[in-house]
Amino acid sequence: MIYTITLNTAIDRLITVQGALTRKRSNRVKDIELDLGGKGLHVSHALTKFGVENLALGYIGSENKKLMEEILRSKNINHHLLVEEGVSTREAIVILDETDQGSMMITENGFPVSEENHQKLLQFIHQNVTPQDIVIVAGSLPPNYTIKRFMEIIDACKESGCFLACDVSGKALSAVVKTGVHFIKPNQHEVEVLLKSDEDLLSKIHELARNIEYMVVSLGKDGSYVAHDGRIYHVTPPAVIENNDTGAGDVFVGAFIAQLAKGADLETVVKYATGCSASKVTKQNSSDFDIGEAEEYFSEIQIIEVGEAV
Numbered sequence: 110m111i112y113t114i115t116l117n118t119a120i121d122r123l124i125t126v127q128g129a130l131t132r133k134r135s136n137r138v139k140d141i142e143l144d145l146g147g148k149g150l151h152v153s154h155a156l157t158k159f160g161v162e163n164l165a166l167g168y169i170g171s172e173n174k175k176l177m178e179e180i181l182r183s184k185n186i187n188h189h190l191l192v193e194e195g196v197s198t199r200e201a202i203v204i205l206d207e208t209d210q211g212s213m214m215i216t217e218n219g220f221p222v223s224e225e226n227h228q229k230l231l232q233f234i235h236q237n238v239t240p241q242d243i244v245i246v247a248g249s250l251p252p253n254y255t256i257k258r259f260m261e262i263i264d265a266c267k268e269s270g271c272f273l274a275c276d277v278s279g280k281a282l283s284a285v286v287k288t289g290v291h292f293i294k295p296n297q298h299e300v301e302v303l304l305k306s307d308e309d310l311l312s313k314i315h316e317l318a319r320n321i322e323y324m325v326v327s328l329g330k331d332g333s334y335v336a337h338d339g340r341i342y343h344v345t346p347p348a349v350i351e352n353n354d355t356g357a358g359d360v361f362v363g364a365f366i367a368q369l370a371k372g373a374d375l376e377t378v379v380k381y382a383t384g385c386s387a388s389k390v391t392k393q394n395s396s397d398f399d400i401g402e403a404e405e406y407f408s409e410i411q412i413i414e415v416g417e418a419v
């Protein structure tokens with residue numbers, strides 16, 4: 110089984126305004142769409158589109174539970190989400206306009222998670238996750254979720270012997286790098302913060318990759334570096350017309366893990382991840398992408414080896 114864990118779930122509210130978004134002016138709404146939010150839930154969506162069985166874990170609020178469940182149902186997401194009473198799942202507001210300037214995201218902080226629900230999630234992991242499973246922990250931490258609590262989740266996964274992927278940032282990223290997991294996907298800035306030496310980026314990737322089986326460094330429009338098995342590759346994405354890049358990283362992770370789970374070779378894994386992520390960028394909402402479109406991009410995706418670990 111593949112489990113995704115979204116500790117800080119969200120509902121994405123995509124607001125498109127007429128014309129160009131302008132400060133100090135009333136920006137008229139053209140369209141509003143609600144979509145799945147939270148990085149792990151987006152990964153679940155990508156896995157589901159690939160026909161890879163998965164279960165989404167995490168916490169949602171009771172106050173807008175019905176709406177959240179409707180969104181999850183509309184995206185065919187299998188879930189076992191723990192409900193926190195008296196609070197709402199946060200909204201992540203994505204603002205788009207009719208220019209090609211890209212989207213803007215404003216994220217609410219989320220609700221505090223009770224110790225009872227934290228323990229329930231730990232118990233679920235202890236009772237269900239096996240060495241054959243894959244767990245993906247993705248997204249920010251809820252307001253009162255300390256690194257100690259976060260690491261209890263990570264340690265429970267590690268104790269199970271599963272393949273553990275983490276798409277997290279800040280202190281949570283530092284902590285998982287320290288303990289060692291199988292997959293991470295920081296951006297260039299996050300790598301620079303993780304290792305504050307004068308070394309160049311590739312040397313830093315080499316160093317981090319010693320402890321991480323699949324290490325992806327996202328470079329935005331410039332693609333990514335992928336380090337695996339002592340080698341580093343630069344991956345150039347296809348040129349696409351950007352509509353909304355929100356969720357593109359989550360689709361990358363979902364497609365990457367889906368292909369790993371299917372036993373694909375690294376080139377195939379990277380091509381699906383990069384192609385699906387590019388397809389996502391062309392879409393208006395924060396979760397849609399097209400696998401057929403991704404496959405059409407394959408001939409444009411370049412994977413060039415740029416370094417070997419020393």
Ligand code: TA6
Pocket residue numbers: 117119120121145146147148151201216247248249250355356357358359395
């Ligand atoms: O990556 C996009 C996204 O998943 C949005 O859908 C939005 O809900 C947001 O990320 C949440 O990210 P955060 O880092 O706050 O957990």
